[in-house]
Amino acid sequence: MYIGVDCGTQSTKVVVVDIDGEAILAEASRPHRLVEGANGRREQQPEEWIEAFRGAFEEAVSRAGIAPRTVRAIGVSGQQHGMVALDAAGRPVYPAKLWCDTETAAHNAALVDRLGGASGCLEKLGLVLQTGYTASKLAWLRDTNPEAYRRIDTVLLPHDYLNYWLTGERVAEAGDASGTGYFDTRSRQWCRDVFTEIAPELDPARVLPRLIDSREPAGTLRPAVALELGLGEGVLVASGGGDNMLGAIGTGNIAPGIVTLSLGTSGTVCAYSPDPVRAESDMVANFCASHGGWLPLICTMNVTSASTLVRELFALDLAAFGERLAAAPIGAEGVTVLPFFNGERVPALPHATASFLGLDSRNLTQANLCRAVVESATFGLRYGLELLGPLAAGASQIRLIGGGANSPLWRQMVADVTATQVICPQVTDAAALGAALQAAWCERRDFSLAALCERLVHLDEASLAEPKATSVRAYETVYARYCEALSAQHGLPA
Numbered sequence: 451m452y453i454g455v456d457c458g459t460q461s462t463k464v465v466v467v468d469i470d471g472e473a474i475l476a477e478a479s480r481p482h483r484l485v486e487g488a489n490g491r492r493e494q495q496p497e498e499w500i501e502a503f504r505g506a507f508e509e510a511v512s513r514a515g516i517a518p519r520t521v522r523a524i525g526v527s528g529q530q531h532g533m534v535a536l537d538a539a540g541r542p543v544y545p546a547k548l549w550c551d552t553e554t555a556a557h558n559a560a561l562v563d564r565l566g567g568a569s570g571c572l573e574k575l576g577l578v579l580q581t582g583y584t585a586s587k588l589a590w591l592r593d594t595n596p597e598a599y600r601r602i603d604t605v606l607l608p609h610d611y612l613n614y615w616l617t618g619e620r621v622a623e624a625g626d627a628s629g630t631g632y633f634d635t636r637s638r639q640w641c642r643d644v645f646t647e648i649a650p651e652l653d654p655a656r657v658l659p660r661l662i663d664s665r666e667p668a669g670t671l672r673p674a675v676a677l678e679l680g681l682g683e684g685v686l687v688a689s690g691g692g693d694n695m696l697g698a699i700g701t702g703n704i705a706p707g708i709v710t711l712s713l714g715t716s717g718t719v720c721a722y723s724p725d726p727v728r729a730e731s732d733m734v735a736n737f738c739a740s741h742g743g744w745l746p747l748i749c750t751m752n753v754t755s756a757s758t759l760v761r762e763l764f765a766l767d768l769a770a771f772g773e774r775l776a777a778a779p780i781g782a783e784g785v786t787v788l789p790f791f792n793g794e795r796v797p798a799l800p801h802a803t804a805s806f807l808g809l810d811s812r813n814l815t816q817a818n819l820c821r822a823v824v825e826s827a828t829f830g831l832r833y834g835l836e837l838l839g840p841l842a843a844g845a846s847q848i849r850l851i852g853g854g855a856n857s858p859l860w861r862q863m864v865a866d867v868t869a870t871q872v873i874c875p876q877v878t879d880a881a882a883l884g885a886a887l888q889a890a891w892c893e894r895r896d897f898s899l900a901a902l903c904e905r906l907v908h909l910d911e912a913s914l915a916e917p918k919a920t921s922v923r924a925y926e927t928v929y930a931r932y933c934e935a936l937s938a939q940h941g942l943p944a
């Protein structure tokens with residue numbers, strides 16, 4: 451038995467996987483709080499991830515009906531980029547500053563300048579620093595909270611922190627490390643000179659976790675944790691990785707030809723590449739994959755976070771929200787939304803706010819506003835898909851994941867907006883499944899990752915959405931309207 455864990459923005463999910471029986475036995479999740487402050491502050495308490503993990507683990511194991519002692523390895527996936535700075539005793543010196551925190555936009559802009567602009571970043575890191583990456587969070591802590599900064603002994607990412615809690619080891623792997631902004635994504639090594647530029651007082655040899663290969667274990671369970679969870683001694687904890695990297699594994703996107711698109715709190719589009727990618731657009735992140743190779747990715751920050759704001763504004767539950775979406779026509783009768791409620795990463799507008807455009811006395815309905823926000827989040831991902839260029843253009847299928855993929859209407863919308871076939875995996879949380887598969891790959895040397903994906907990545911045929919020609923054409927017009935609005939409001943090329 452193998453356990454996969456995904457510490458997302460809104461919740462931590464756990465899956466129990468039986469590799470030999472080729473079955474996903476159970477899933478469970480527990481929510482966490484997101485603390486939202488002024489200036490785009492978005493933080494969480496790392497201890498709450500552990501609490502959520504405990505609850506979800508207990509429920510998943512009990513639902514699976516397995517003896518915990520049959521678990522052989524655990525894999526952990528986590529929301530990318532979050533800064534978890536620990537003191538020498540392993541306690542956070544400050545709450546985790548998350549991927550969606552835009553408070554550090556000015557620090558990011560200053561860092562990009564100091565590294566020689568976009569070309570300097572590309573030369574040193576293989577990607578261009580974006581607000582949201584760990585680097586500017588560290589620079590921000592140094593400036594705004596020097597007392598906490600002085601106590602830093604290690605800087606981890608969310609999944610590294612869970613690995614640390616499980617094993618006592620402070621380690622990192624290339625996939626998640628590539629989102630720090632002080633990691634060379636081509637050579638897969640820490641970029642110590644960039645780290646020193648950001649945090650001159652900290653010794654990178656001490657503060658940065660030891661890098662391990664994706665198939666190497668982070669360690670074995672600490673005896674106290676094994677006892678608490680009822681697990682046997684010697685249970686391996688895999689290297690784990692960023693949620694997008696493990697979501698790629700959990701959707702079978704481990705070789706070129708497939709696109710994974712996530713409708714989570716964030717929206718992401720990524721495609722595997724065996725070589726590092728230097729995309730035409732600086733907004734394409736040349737991240738590493740968490741199984742070797744690369745995973746160029748674009749990320750938008752306002753997907754289910756945006757739809758949830760509008761849904762909650764009208765006090766709708768998910769079912770009622772779905773009904774409102776269906777009640778409005780394609781194009782929401784002329785309503786256009788630019789859903790940048792907390793700034794945006796792609797396009798790079800960290801200070802932007804949202805706009806509702808084209809409203810009149812006739813089209814101002816709940817249904818149109820709900821529909822327009824979901825359409826706009828989807829258009830943002832099409833915009834990103836286009837930036838990915840040939841890597842994504844050749845894909846014949848989109849594997850759709852994340853909470854929004856539960857909505858049949860949203861699935862069809864993605865198919866129509868991208869003119870590509872869409873299908874979901876059977877499992878609710880593909881990143882947690884990817885983490886379990888990576889754990890099995892680490893522990894079972896008799897399996898290749900491809901063989902494991904073949905066994906466990908089952909697609910849900912009932913979720914298949916084929917693009918419909920009339921809808922594809924209708925969305926072309928509405929997407930053009932969205933691009934015009936983007937250009938008019940934010941000066942971007944239409």
Ligand SMILES: Nc1ncnc2c1ncn2[C@@H]1O[C@H](COP(=O)(O)OP(=O)(O)O)[C@@H](O)[C@H]1O
Nearest residue numbers: 458459460461714715754758852853854856857
């Ligand atoms: N049927 C649905 N329609 C629209 N949104 C949904 C639906 N089901 C779940 N969601 C939304 O998906 C989000 C959770 O997605 P998830 O991928 O688990 O997020 P994360 O990994 O960022 O924590 C929640 O905001 C939830 O409201």
Ligand SMILES: O=C(CO)[C@@H](O)[C@H](O)COP(=O)(O)O
Nearest residue numbers: 459529530549714715716749
């Ligand atoms: O910042 C990124 C990718 O670069 C986000 O995709 C985070 O990794 C958070 O993911 P979710 O919580 O939305 O799954």
